[in-house]
Amino acid sequence: MARKNLPLSRVYRLLEPGPVVLLTTAARGRPNVMPMSWHTMIEFEPPLVGCVVSDRNHSFGTLRRTRECVIAIPTVELAPAVVRCGNTSGRTVDKFQAFGLTPVPAARVAAPLVAECYANLEARVVDTRMVPRYGLFVLEVVKAWIDPARKHPRTIHHLGMGDFMVAGRTIRLPSAMR
Amino acid sequence: MARKNLPLSRVYRLLEPGPVVLLTTAARGRPNVMPMSWHTMIEFEPPLVGCVVSDRNHSFGTLRRTRECVIAIPTVELAPAVVRCGNTSGRTVDKFQAFGLTPVPAARVAAPLVAECYANLEARVVDTRMVPRYGLFVLEVVKAWIDPARKHPRTIHHLGMGDFMVAGRTIRLPSAMR
Numbered sequence: 001m002a003r004k005n006l007p008l009s010r011v012y013r014l015l016e017p018g019p020v021v022l023l024t025t026a027a028r029g030r031p032n033v034m035p036m037s038w039h040t041m042i043e044f045e046p047p048l049v050g051c052v053v054s055d056r057n058h059s060f061g062t063l064r065r066t067r068e069c070v071i072a073i074p075t076v077e078l079a080p081a082v083v084r085c086g087n088t089s090g091r092t093v094d095k096f097q098a099f100g101l102t103p104v105p106a107a108r109v110a111a112p113l114v115a116e117c118y119a120n121l122e123a124r125v126v127d128t129r130m131v132p133r134y135g136l137f138v139l140e141v142v143k144a145w146i147d148p149a150r151k152h153p154r155t156i157h158h159l160g161m162g163d164f165m166v167a168g169r170t171i172r173l174p175s176a177m178r
Numbered sequence: 179m180a181r182k183n184l185p186l187s188r189v190y191r192l193l194e195p196g197p198v199v200l201l202t203t204a205a206r207g208r209p210n211v212m213p214m215s216w217h218t219m220i221e222f223e224p225p226l227v228g229c230v231v232s233d234r235n236h237s238f239g240t241l242r243r244t245r246e247c248v249i250a251i252p253t254v255e256l257a258p259a260v261v262r263c264g265n266t267s268g269r270t271v272d273k274f275q276a277f278g279l280t281p282v283p284a285a286r287v288a289a290p291l292v293a294e295c296y297a298n299l300e301a302r303v304v305d306t307r308m309v310p311r312y313g314l315f316v317l318e319v320v321k322a323w324i325d326p327a328r329k330h331p332r333t334i335h336h337l338g339m340g341d342f343m344v345a346g347r348t349i350r351l352p353s354a355m356r
Contacts, residue, residue: 010338016215017335017343018196035355037194040218042230042312050228050314052220079351087354130308134220134316136228157195157335157345160188162353165195167335168346173257175340176265177213 001115006144011047012178014073014119014146015039019155020082020164022072023053024103024111025062031103031112032090034059035082037158039071044178047141049123054135058090063137067125070106071141072114076154076166081116083162108143118150179293184322189225190356192251192297192324193217197333198260198342200250201231202281202289203240209281209290210268212237213260215336217249222356225319227301232313236268241315245303248284249319250292254332254344259294261340286321296328 006014015021024033038052049071053060063069074082081099088095096103096112103112106122113120122145127138157165184192193199202211216230227249231238241247252260259277266273274281274290281290284300291298300323305316335343 013338016196017337018194018215037196038219040228040230041216042314048312050218050230050312052218052228076349079349083351083353083355087352127311133305134226134228136220138312154346155343156349158355159195159348160191160356162350162355164349164351165333166346166349168332168344170337171254171257171334171342171344172340173261173342174265175261177261177336177340178338 001118001147002149003145004148006146008047008141008144009045011121011141011144012041012044015049016041017155018157019073020158022074022082022085022114022117023059024070024072024114025059025066026110026112027062027066031096032059032062033085033095033101033114035086042138049139049141051137051139052135053137063125064128064131066110068109068111069123070109070111070113071121071123072117073119073155074117076156078116079156079164113145118147118153120145179296179325180327181323182326184324186225186319186322187223189299189319189322190219190222193227194219195333196335197251198336200252200260200263200292200295201237202248202250202292203237203244204288204290205240205244209274210237210240211263211273211279211292213264220316227317227319229315229317230313231315241303242306242309244288246287246289247301248287248289248291249299249301250295251297251333252295254334256294257334257342291323296325296331298323
């Protein structure tokens with residue numbers, strides 16, 4: 001998938017609508033990936049993102065240790081692979097290989113991009129004070145990539161228990177909000 | 179709009195897909211309302227929600243003082259009112275009156291429900307430690323209401339700069355994730 005640099009000032013536009021994302025990490029050269037829906041923007045620029053990762057997930061330990069990750073944003077074509085990533089654990093499965101995802105070296109972090117995703121955000125952990133109580137990591141996005149050909153990405157949004165909403169039409173309103 | 183109790187265990191299904199919500203507060207009997215997109219689930223049950231409110235918003239002070247709010251979830255029919263709420267400040271405008279929204283007394287908090295919204299979540303502030311640095315409040319939802327007639331609510335999802343994605347179709351996949 002073609003990749004172009006995305007200015008960091010525009011990162012919030014990708015995450016604010018609330019898509020399911022894939023969180024990639026890498027430990028000792030071995031990449032892992034998990035779906036994640038519990039995330040929010042915290043600051044526009046530099047883009048800060050809060051995300052909740054359960055300590056039951058294999059990615060939790062890797063994220064805490066390496067303090068690096070990639071937030072990759074899939075579209076509906078990847079929904080089956082996303083669900084398979086959620087149904088399995090990186091403790092026992094190489095999910096990239098098992099589910100047809102392609103890890104691509106990132107520019108600023110050791111965690112890989114996901115080639116099949118329309119956007120990839122390289123991020124570092126900048127605050128872990130809310131991790132013990134809530135599993136809430138604060139990330140700073142340090143580099144962002146997007147496929148410029150994808151004007152209306154059909155992101156997926158988790159409704160729970162296997163149900164996903166697929167992004168529909170876009171409307172424009174006279175908003176003064178950024 | 180009809181309102182039925184929603185079990186707290188199901189609250190995450192409303193917020194996890196990332197809709198624009200309306201945050202209501204009340205100070206000295208005077209209700210206010212602002213749109214908000216920077217929120218995430220933090221825990222299933224009791225439902226904890228992290229939300230970012232800028233200290234430039236009038237609601238910030240009220241939320242910090244009263245430690246109570248309602249998260250109301252609008253659908254696309256309300257999008258023009260949502261945008262007007264974001265374009266104005268509660269310092270100078272009674273937004274409920276000005277934009278045709280109806281405040282309804284809540285059961286557990288002083289902040290009002292929004293009658294026109296398909297779901298309303300009554301919440302208390304339970305953690306303010308991340309407020310000074312990030313404006314991040316941790317809320318606990320203590321009572322939830324839903325219109326049982328709305329099976330496929332067309333929520334809106336903010337893409338920035340006046341663009342909103344409207345919730346599209348729903349797909350079901352064999353997910354083991356809650």
